[in-house]
Amino acid sequence: MAEQVKPNQDSALSKKQQVAQMFDDISARYDFLNRLLSLGIDRGWRKKVRKALSALNHKYILDVATGTADLAMELTKIKDSNIIGVDISAGMLAKGDVKVAAAGLQNRIKLQLADSEQLPFQDGEFDAATVAFGVRNFEHLRVGLAEMLRVIKPGGHLFILEFSKPKNLVFSGLYWFYFKTVLPAVGRLVSSSVNAYSYLPRSVAAFPEGQEFSTILQECGGKNVIIKPLTFGVSTLYICEK
Numbered sequence: 684m685a686e687q688v689k690p691n692q693d694s695a696l697s698k699k700q701q702v703a704q705m706f707d708d709i710s711a712r713y714d715f716l717n718r719l720l721s722l723g724i725d726r727g728w729r730k731k732v733r734k735a736l737s738a739l740n741h742k743y744i745l746d747v748a749t750g751t752a753d754l755a756m757e758l759t760k761i762k763d764s765n766i767i768g769v770d771i772s773a774g775m776l777a778k779g780d781v782k783v784a785a786a787g788l789q790n791r792i793k794l795q796l797a798d799s800e801q802l803p804f805q806d807g808e809f810d811a812a813t814v815a816f817g818v819r820n821f822e823h824l825r826v827g828l829a830e831m832l833r834v835i836k837p838g839g840h841l842f843i844l845e846f847s848k849p850k851n852l853v854f855s856g857l858y859w860f861y862f863k864t865v866l867p868a869v870g871r872l873v874s875s876s877v878n879a880y881s882y883l884p885r886s887v888a889a890f891p892e893g894q895e896f897s898t899i900l901q902e903c904g905g906k907n908v909i910i911k912p913l914t915f916g917v918s919t920l921y922i923c924e925k
Contacts, residue, residue: 688889690882698822699798703771705882706750709874710774714751714782716873716880728918729757731911732813732842735922737761739840741810745769747799747831748817752779752792754844758813759791767809769797799827807836815844816918819886828903835925841905842922846883847892849916858917862887892919 689698690705709716717725732754736744742764746755749768758766770776776794783792797803799814799821812831821827831841849855862884870880891899896919897908905923912919 690878706772707774745809745812747814813842846887847919
């Protein structure tokens with residue numbers, strides 16, 4: 684399971700502690716590396732989340748594992764939306780605060796330090812919740828999913844954008860070469876992090892996807908799960924109703 688894969692398998696620290704430390708370490712170069720290593724495709728994926736969410740008329744949104752607030756900022760393009768973004772990395776949130784302020788979005792986005800497995804919000808407080816490339820990093824996947832569903836109103840929706848494994852044999856071979864060889868080398872060079880960009884392909888390889896992940900969502904209380912593979916299956920958007 685994904686929760687068994689840690690940035691440093693030899694460390695005595697918990698996965699949660701390691702993930703927070705890892706993102707603190709790479710926060711200064713995170714956005715640059717995201718654009719570089721994804722070739723900018725990640726922006727298009729976030730737009731798809733925003734368009735899918737916009738169609739459902741949800742306005743008060745919780746963005747879990749918000750990082751530097753990329754998705755939260757994209758979601759402000761939904762008219763009258765307000766977003767609370769939470770993350771366990773203070774370094775990533777600090778970078779996000781700078782971006783939010785520079786964009787003049789302080790009245791639309793509030794960022795705060797919080798654990799996805801112990802969200803400091805009331806039951807049914809939000810119309811919807813989102814998480815982009817964060818559920819792989821949960822220490823206890825089902826606990827985090829159940830918590831996000833807990834804070835959504837009945838009839839609200841959970842949107843999960845996560846990396847997946849392409850099925851086309853030719854494309855898959857190129858993808859894994861890039862993911863396991865090029866990406867860690869460039870990431871290590873630019874961010875000076877030994878583990879962050881080697882952890883990424885390991886965590887993707889271990890993560891349950893497609894129908895398996897849909898089943899887990901349903902076991903945690905999600906209904907009517909929709910699975911939308913994106914860019915030849917490099918990532919997948921999951922949408923479920925509470």
